Amino acid sequence: QVQLVESGGGLVQAGGSLRLSCVASGRTFSNYGMGWFRQAPGKEREFVTGINWSGGSTYYADSVKGRFTISRDNAKNTVYLQMNSLKPEDTAVYYCAQDPTGWGTRTSFRSWGQGTQVTVSS
Numbered sequence: 001q002v003q004l005v006e007s008g009g010g011l012v013q014a015g016g017s018l019r020l021s022c023v024a025s026g027r028t029f030s031n032y033g034m035g036w037f038r039q040a041p042g043k044e045r046e047f048v049t050g051i052n053w054s055g056g057s058t059y060y061a062d063s064v065k066g067r068f069t070i071s072r073d074n075a076k077n078t079v080y081l082q083m084n085s086l087k088p089e090d091t092a093v094y095y096c097a098q099d100p101t102g103w104g105t106r107t108s109f110r111s112w113g114q115g116t117q118v119t120v121s122s
Helices: none
Strands: 003-007 010-013 018-025 033-039 046-051 058-060 068-073 078-083 092-099 116-121
Touching (some): 003 092, 018 092, 018 116
Parallel strands (some): 010 116
Antiparallel strands (some): 018 078, 033 046, 068 078, 092 116
């Protein structure tokens, strides 16, 4: 049984930065792709970014390209999301996700954490 625990959310002004972390347990972390999704009030959950098992391939939604960076540390069972130049439209609950195929592409995720709130004020 996988457990994904996110942290690092909070309130930030537009243009600011936040770094989210997600610690995974219960499975061999380095076998799995990892990613981040988000869900804003009244909207469906959407893919933000993914990273393959080794960290060698990353994928981003167009809305965050050039502003967000995903990375992972397999020795620490942790995936990170560095968010820069934040905008009010980035406000959402951010969920860590795990992909059993290892590829980290947007359609492969099967497990999600409980989420962490990110609020960007204008």
